[in-house]
Amino acid sequence: MIQLDKVSKKLGIFELKDISFSLPAGYICGIAGRNGAGKTTLLHLLSGLYQPDSGAVMIFDSRYDTQEKQIHDSLGVVLNEDLMMKHLNLEKNGDYFGTYYSGYQKEQLISYLKQFGLEKNRKFGKLSKGEKLKYQFAFVLSCNPKLLILDEPTANFDVEFRKDFLKLLQEFIADGQKSVVLATHLMEDIDRLADYLIYLEDGRSIFAGQMEDFREQYRIVSGEAYKIKLLDREDIIAMEQKKYGAKALVRHHGYQHYDAELTATAPTVEEFMYFLSKAKTAERRNYEKVIH
Numbered sequence: 001m002i003q004l005d006k007v008s009k010k011l012g013i014f015e016l017k018d019i020s021f022s023l024p025a026g027y028i029c030g031i032a033g034r035n036g037a038g039k040t041t042l043l044h045l046l047s048g049l050y051q052p053d054s055g056a057v058m059i060f061d062s063r064y065d066t067q068e069k070q071i072h073d074s075l076g077v078v079l080n081e082d083l084m085m086k087h088l089n090l091e092k093n094g095d096y097f098g099t100y101y102s103g104y105q106k107e108q109l110i111s112y113l114k115q116f117g118l119e120k121n122r123k124f125g126k127l128s129k130g131e132k133l134k135y136q137f138a139f140v141l142s143c144n145p146k147l148l149i150l151d152e153p154t155a156n157f158d159v160e161f162r163k164d165f166l167k168l169l170q171e172f173i174a175d176g177q178k179s180v181v182l183a184t185h186l187m188e189d190i191d192r193l194a195d196y197l198i199y200l201e202d203g204r205s206i207f208a209g210q211m212e213d214f215r216e217q218y219r220i221v222s223g224e225a226y227k228i229k230l231l232d233r234e235d236i237i238a239m240e241q242k243k244y245g246a247k248a249l250v251r252h253h254g255y256q257h258y259d260a261e262l263t264a265t266a267p268t269v270e271e272f273m274y275f276l277s278k279a280k281t282a283e284r285r286n287y288e289k290v291i292h
């Protein structure tokens with residue numbers, strides 16, 4: 001469904017570099033990383049809003065430079081910018097933008113509007129941030145896309161709708177024919193939903209692949225600090241010492257055995273991010289020490 005081959009894109013001083021990844025049909029992929037890591041840039045490349053400087057982006061086995069219209073027809077994109085007509089009501093927005101998608105079904109839009117508690121006669125410009133996102137989500141679903149690309153969709157949703165929304169995503173992929181790519185700061189959504197993960201840091205992918213492999217490749221090891229330090233130094237990404245013991249993110253190898261007094265569990269994406277930030281801060285401090 002998605003194939004990225006060594007994709008790079010420069011934006012000013014920022015560069016998204018050498019991203020390779022593939023996502024088959026029937027899965028949800030989460031994109032995670034701190035502010036400015038490159039998540040939105042990657043989504044723009046996937047949606048055809050940016051062309052890569054080098055490498056190839058293939059969606060449904062097609063390339064944007066030759067088969068853009070074909071790709072767009074099966075793509076449902078919800079980015080943070082609202083691209084609808086502010087002065088038109090929700091039904092009319094559907095009538096207008098629906099003409100660009102062969103799969104658009106008005107009855108479906110009306111039914112989603114009811115389900116999401118949005119009145120079809122309201123003007124799009126009068127909706128709140130969260131309602132605008134809800135509407136755009138309802139609209140793209142009514143176009144029957146094969147791939148959903150969503151940037152930070154749940155940040156403005158209330159708790160109840162967030163639950164419904166995550167359920168809808170799971171239903172969307174349930175027939176094994178469709179996929180979702182979702183960039184978010186809500187790591188628990190990724191931990192709960194995603195089958196694939198792209199973790200970005202400063203434009204590089206630290207991990208890109210199946211969640212199962214992610215959970216296989218890293219461990220959170222807890223116990224006495226000196227026992228953790230006996231592990232291969234190269235494998236310890238970051239360690240945190242507390243009064244009653246220590247905790248570290250370590251690279252895990254299939255053959256690795258840990259001291260019986262240490263506990264080793266697969267990390268959540270949230271823990272992974274926490275320890276990577278710690279490693280980054282330590283790296284920065286060391287750098288400052290060297291140059292001062």
Ligand SMILES: Nc1ncnc2c1ncn2[C@@H]1O[C@H](COP(=O)(O)OP(=O)(O)OP(=O)(O)O)[C@@H](O)[C@H]1O
Binds near residue numbers: 033035
């Ligand atoms: N048009 C542009 N010109 C120059 N730099 C840009 C442009 N768009 C984005 N950037 C820079 O690229 C970097 C990555 O931005 P991007 O929006 O992809 O990050 P992000 O991971 O989505 O961040 P956030 O979590 O804050 O939304 C940032 O440093 C940003 O300032």
